[in-house]
Amino acid sequence: MKDKKRGEIILSIFFLAFFIMLTVLSLGYSAKSRRLPLIVGIPGIALAGADLYRKTIRRPTTEPQRRRQTPGLHEMEEEDEGTGGEIRKAAAMIGWVALLILMIWIFGFLVTIPSYTLLFMKLRRESWVASILFAGIGFAVLYVLFIMALHIELYPGLIFKQ
Amino acid sequence: MDVLNSAWQGLIGVFQPGAFLLMMVGVILGNIVGILPGLGGQFLLAVLIPFVFGMNPISGMALLLGAHAVTGTGGSITSILFNTPGESSNAPTCFDGFEMTKKGQAGRAMGAALWASGVGGVIGAIALLLVIPIIRTIVLSFGPPEFFMLTVLGISFIGSLEVKSPTKGLISGLFGLALSLFGEDPSTGIIRYNFGTLYLYEGMRQIPVVLGLFAVAEMIDLGVKGSQLVTGKIEVKDSVWEGIRDVHRHWWLTLKCSIIAVYIGFLPGLGGVASAFFTYGYAQRVSKHPETFGKGNVEGVIAPEAANNAKEGGALIPTIGFGVPGSSGMAILLGAFLVMGITPGPKMLGQNLPVVFAMAWTVAIANIIGAAQTLAFAKWMARLAFLRSSLLIPLILIFVALGSFTTSSSMGDLVLTLIFGILGYFMKVYDYSKAPLVLGLVLGRIAEGNFNLSYNLFGLGFLTRPITVILSLLVVWALIGPILKRAREKGKGRAAE
Amino acid sequence: MKTRAMILGCLVVMGLAILVQGDPAMAQFYNRKTIEIIVCTKVGGGYDADARLISPFLQEQLPGSTVIVRNVPGGGHIVGANRVWNAPPNGLTLGVANVPGLIASQIRGDKGIQFDLRKYTWIGRLYSRHRFLVGRAKAGFDTADALLKSDKEFKIGAAGVGDGPYNTGLLMAEALGLKKVRMIPNYGGSDEIYGILRKEIEGVIGGLESWNELISQGEAVPLITFDAKRYSGLPNVPSLSELVKTPSGKAVAAYIAGESELSRAIFAPPNLPKDVAQTLSQALLKAVQVPKFKEMIAKLKREPFDPLPGDDVTSKVTAAMDLPPNIVELIKKVAKEQE
Numbered sequence: 001m002k003d004k005k006r007g008e009i010i011l012s013i014f015f016l017a018f019f020i021m022l023t024v025l026s027l028g029y030s031a032k033s034r035r036l037p038l039i040v041g042i043p044g045i046a047l048a049g050a051d052l053y054r055k056t057i058r059r060p061t062t063e064p065q066r067r068r069q070t071p072g073l074h075e076m077e078e079e080d081e082g083t084g085g086e087i088r089k090a091a092a093m094i095g096w097v098a099l100l101i102l103m104i105w106i107f108g109f110l111v112t113i114p115s116y117t118l119l120f121m122k123l124r125r126e127s128w129v130a131s132i133l134f135a136g137i138g139f140a141v142l143y144v145l146f147i148m149a150l151h152i153e154l155y156p157g158l159i160f161k162q
Numbered sequence: 163m164d165v166l167n168s169a170w171q172g173l174i175g176v177f178q179p180g181a182f183l184l185m186m187v188g189v190i191l192g193n194i195v196g197i198l199p200g201l202g203g204q205f206l207l208a209v210l211i212p213f214v215f216g217m218n219p220i221s222g223m224a225l226l227l228g229a230h231a232v233t234g235t236g237g238s239i240t241s242i243l244f245n246t247p248g249e250s251s252n253a254p255t256c257f258d259g260f261e262m263t264k265k266g267q268a269g270r271a272m273g274a275a276l277w278a279s280g281v282g283g284v285i286g287a288i289a290l291l292l293v294i295p296i297i298r299t300i301v302l303s304f305g306p307p308e309f310f311m312l313t314v315l316g317i318s319f320i321g322s323l324e325v326k327s328p329t330k331g332l333i334s335g336l337f338g339l340a341l342s343l344f345g346e347d348p349s350t351g352i353i354r355y356n357f358g359t360l361y362l363y364e365g366m367r368q369i370p371v372v373l374g375l376f377a378v379a380e381m382i383d384l385g386v387k388g389s390q391l392v393t394g395k396i397e398v399k400d401s402v403w404e405g406i407r408d409v410h411r412h413w414w415l416t417l418k419c420s421i422i423a424v425y426i427g428f429l430p431g432l433g434g435v436a437s438a439f440f441t442y443g444y445a446q447r448v449s450k451h452p453e454t455f456g457k458g459n460v461e462g463v464i465a466p467e468a469a470n471n472a473k474e475g476g477a478l479i480p481t482i483g484f485g486v487p488g489s490s491g492m493a494i495l496l497g498a499f500l501v502m503g504i505t506p507g508p509k510m511l512g513q514n515l516p517v518v519f520a521m522a523w524t525v526a527i528a529n530i531i532g533a534a535q536t537l538a539f540a541k542w543m544a545r546l547a548f549l550r551s552s553l554l555i556p557l558i559l560i561f562v563a564l565g566s567f568t569t570s571s572s573m574g575d576l577v578l579t580l581i582f583g584i585l586g587y588f589m590k591v592y593d594y595s596k597a598p599l600v601l602g603l604v605l606g607r608i609a610e611g612n613f614n615l616s617y618n619l620f621g622l623g624f625l626t627r628p629i630t631v632i633l634s635l636l637v638v639w640a641l642i643g644p645i646l647k648r649a650r651e652k653g654k655g656r657a658a659e
Numbered sequence: 660m661k662t663r664a665m666i667l668g669c670l671v672v673m674g675l676a677i678l679v680q681g682d683p684a685m686a687q688f689y690n691r692k693t694i695e696i697i698v699c700t701k702v703g704g705g706y707d708a709d710a711r712l713i714s715p716f717l718q719e720q721l722p723g724s725t726v727i728v729r730n731v732p733g734g735g736h737i738v739g740a741n742r743v744w745n746a747p748p749n750g751l752t753l754g755v756a757n758v759p760g761l762i763a764s765q766i767r768g769d770k771g772i773q774f775d776l777r778k779y780t781w782i783g784r785l786y787s788r789h790r791f792l793v794g795r796a797k798a799g800f801d802t803a804d805a806l807l808k809s810d811k812e813f814k815i816g817a818a819g820v821g822d823g824p825y826n827t828g829l830l831m832a833e834a835l836g837l838k839k840v841r842m843i844p845n846y847g848g849s850d851e852i853y854g855i856l857r858k859e860i861e862g863v864i865g866g867l868e869s870w871n872e873l874i875s876q877g878e879a880v881p882l883i884t885f886d887a888k889r890y891s892g893l894p895n896v897p898s899l900s901e902l903v904k905t906p907s908g909k910a911v912a913a914y915i916a917g918e919s920e921l922s923r924a925i926f927a928p929p930n931l932p933k934d935v936a937q938t939l940s941q942a943l944l945k946a947v948q949v950p951k952f953k954e955m956i957a958k959l960k961r962e963p964f965d966p967l968p969g970d971d972v973t974s975k976v977t978a979a980m981d982l983p984p985n986i987v988e989l990i991k992k993v994a995k996e997q998e
Contacts, residue, residue, distance in 0.1 A: 004591075007588065007591070007592070008592045011588050011589070011592055011594070015333055015337065018337065018340070019336070019340070022340050022343075022355070025354075025355060026354075029347075029350075029352050029354060030350050030352060032347075032349050032350050032614065033347045033349070033350045033352045033354060035610075036339075036343055036606070036610045037340070037343055037354070040336050040339045040340045040343070040606075041340065043332075043336060044333065044336040044337070044340065047329055047332055047333050047336065048333055050329065051329055051330070051333060086386055089385065089386040089388075090382060090386050090587065092385070093381070093382040093385035093386055094382060094583075094584055094587075096385065096555075096559075097378060097381070097382065097559060097580055097583055098580060100559055100560070100563060101563070101573075101576045101577065101579075101580055104563060104567070104573075104576065105573055105576075109563075109564065109567075113560050116556060116560065117556045117557075117560070120552065120555065120556040121552050121553065121556065124551075124552035125552070126550075126552050126553075130553075134553060134556075134557075138556075138557070138560065142564075146564075155567060155571065155573075205702050208702050208703065208707065208711055211711065301853070302853070302856055302857050305853075305857050305859065306845075306859075346735075346819065347819075347820075348818060348819030348820060348822075348844050348845050348847070349819075349820065349844055349845060350820050351819065351820030351821035351994060351995060358770070359771075360733060360734035360737055360738050360741075360770075360771040361733065361734075361738075363733060363734040363735060363737070363738075363771070364732070364733055364734065364735070494702075494703050494708075502958075570701070570730060570731060570732050570733065571729055571730065571731050572731070572733065572738070611845045611847070612845070614844075614845055615843070615844075615845040615846070618843055618844075618845070619814075619843065619859050
C-alpha cells in the first residue's frame, strides 16, 4: 500500500514538474509561441498541484472516512503483501523492454529478434523446443516479409554497420 | 438517367475479371501491411505505384483503392487483440476493444469492428456520391475559424471521456496538448521544447507515443501479472456473429458515426485521426450507458471503426472533386491516377463519371471483401489473445519495435516508445485515462495552427462567423452536458432518499 | 615507318576506346549490391515521389543492383542529410533533400548540422524546379505589373515561418521593394489551395505541378517566375530578374534562381572515389533519358526532366554557398517571424 501510494505521488510529481517546465521554458519564446503553452501549462500546474496536495497533505484520518473515500481499499490492503513484488516485477519488465531496444541498437533487428525471443522465453521457463521454434519462426517471417517481399533494409546495428 | 447509367457502367467495370482480381490482391496486401503498426496505407501505396504504370485505369485503381480502403483493418485487429494500435486513428478502438478481449469477447469485438468498418466504408462511398453536386459549397464554407472550433469541439469531448476522475482526465488531456506543442511552431519558426535535439525538431511523433502508451504499457502489465491476457475459455465462433449482429443492433449509431466521419474526412485541415476520436466521444455522449465506455462496450468499438473507413470515402471527395488530396494517402493516389491517365478534378465529374462511380464502388466493395476476408480468420486470430505471456510479450514487443522503427529509421523512435511505455504503465496502474492524452496530442497543434491563422486573417472577428458560432454552441453542449447530467442524477438520487 | 605509324595509331585508338568505354570493372561493381536512396522526408511528398520514380530506372542502368528508397525525415531535412554525410563512401548511399533549404540552413548556421554542402559528392540533378508566384485570379493582381503598381495588401500563404516559400516571398518583396506583401504561415500541405479558393490569400509560391489545375480552371494566374529566364511554357510571365532594378535586388534574384536549379540535386557522402561517382552520375543521366521514363513523366503531366551531371551541380552548389555578406544577412533576417 505504501509503495503503491508512493508510486502515485511520484507520478503526480512528474506531471507537476512537467507543467512547471513547460511554463517556465515558454517564457523564453516569443509572445505568439508562448500563448498556448501558457494556456496549457498554468491550468496544468494548478490541477497537478491540487492533485498532489490531495494525495499528500490532506490525508483522510478516520477509518470509515478512509473506506468511503477510497473504494476497493480492502482489496488494496490485501494486495499489500504483493506490492513490493509488483514493483520489482514492473522494474524487471521495464528492463526487458529497454534490453530489446539496446540489443536492436547494437546488433540490429535480424540478430536481435531470434535471440531476444529465445532469451525471454527461456528465462520465463519455457522449454528449449518451444523457444527455439518460436525464435526460428520469428526470424523466418521477418526475413520473408521484410527482406524478400518488401525490400526494406532492416537496421543492421552498430556492430554490423560497415 | 445519365447518372444511373454511369453508376451501372462503373459497377460493371469493377467486376471485370482482371480488375476484380487486382482488387482482391490489393485487399490482401492492405490487410497484411495494415497489421504491422506504423506501416500505413501511404507506405503500401508508394510501394504499389510502380506496378500500376501502364495498367488501364480501372484495373490500376482497383488495386490501389482496394489496398488503401482496408489498411486500417489490420490495425483494428491488433488494437483489439493486443492493445496495439496500427495508427493513431486506431487508438479509440483500443479503449473498449481490448477490454472486450480481456473479458473473453475478442471474437465479438472483432466481428463488430470488422463489420462496422465494412458498413462504414460503404456508407462513406455512398455519401461521396450524394455529396458531389454540392461539394464545392460545403468544402469552401469551412475555413480556419471553423476548423479551430471543430478541434475545440473535439478537445471538449475530453471532459466527457473521463467519467471517474475529472482531475486526472484533465491532467492527461493537458499533458497531451502540451506534447503536441513540441517542435517547430509554424506561426513563428521557433522550435519549442526540443531540448537541443534534432529529433524533436518536428515535434512528438505520434506513432511511437501511441505504441508505447498502449502496446508496451500493456506488455509491461502482462509481464507483471504473469499469466495470460484472457483467463477462461469463451466460444469464439458464436462471438464473431454476435459482433456482426451488434452492428445491426446499433445501426443508427453506425450510420451517424459514418456520416460524421465522412464530413470530417473531406474537410481539409482536420486530420483523419480526429474522426475516430470524435465519433468515440460522440458515441459515449449519446449512449444510454456512458459509464461503461472504456470497460468493454461494443458501441465504443463500432463508432471509431465505422468512422475510420467512412472517412476514407470522405477523403476521396476533395481528391476527385477538386484534384486536391483529402489526406496524405490521397496525395499518393492522386499521383497514381495521373500516371494512369485519370485527371481528377471538376472536369472528371463532367466527362468521366463512370470512372468516378467505379472508384466509389471499388471502395465500397473492397471494404466488404476486406471485412469478410478478415472475419474468416477472426476465430483463428482471436486464439492469439489466449497465448501465454511468455510467448505473447516478445512477439508484441518485437512487432512494436519493427513498426516504430520502420517509419523513420530512427532509434529515437524506439526510445520514445520505451519512455511512453513506462509512463503508460504507471498511468494505467494509477487510473489516469489515456484517451484524453491522445486526443490532446492529436488535436493540439491543429487547434493552435488554425487559431493563429484565423486571427492572422480575420482578427478576433473570426469568432462571429455563422458556422463558427454554431460549432461553439456544440462545444458548450459537449462541456456542460455531462455536468448537467450528473447534477440531474444526483438530484434524482436525493429525491429517492 | 608506315607499320610503326599504324601500330601507334592502333594503340592510340585502342587507348581512346578504353577511355571512352570506361572501366569494365565498374560495370560489375554494382552487381548484387543494394543502393539506398535516403529521402529526407516522410513517405509521400515530392522528394519521395521523385526518388521512387527514378529508382527502378537507375537500377536498370546499374546491372545487378537493387535500388531502394529509405525515408529518414526530421529536423527540416537535416537528419537525413546528416545520415548521408556520415555514411561510408562506398557508392551505396545517395541522398535526396531540399538542397536549397539546406543551403539556407547552413548559411544561417542552424543547429544540428553535421555536414558541409560543399564537401558532399554531388551526383547530379534530376530537373530544375520552375517555381512561380501564383496569384488568385480576379483579386486585382492579374499581372506582375498590376502587383508592382498596386497599393492593396498582397497576402502570400506558406506552410511555416522560415520554410522555402516563406523565405522566397520575403526575399522577393525585398528585391522588388514591395511594401504590402504579408506572409501568412500555417497553410500546411495543400491547404494553400483552399486558401486561394476561399479567397483568404492572394498568392502562393510553388511549382506548376500543384497549380496547373487551378490555373486551367481560371482560379489562379501565374505572375512571376523565379527562374533566371522566362519559362518557355509561359512566355508572358516575366522573371524576377527582369523586374528588379537595384544591384542588391539582382543579387537576391540570382540567389532565388539558383535555388530552382538545385532543388532536385542528388548527393552522396564526401570523398567518394571518382570512378564510382562518375558511374553513378552517368547512370542517373541515362536513366532520365530512357524513353519509357520520359513517357511516364509526360503522362504525369510534368515537365520533361532537364538533368545535369555531378560536376555541374558541384559548381552550382559552391557558387550558391558563396554569397555577399548583405545577402547572407538578408537570408538570416527573413527566416524569422516578421512582427
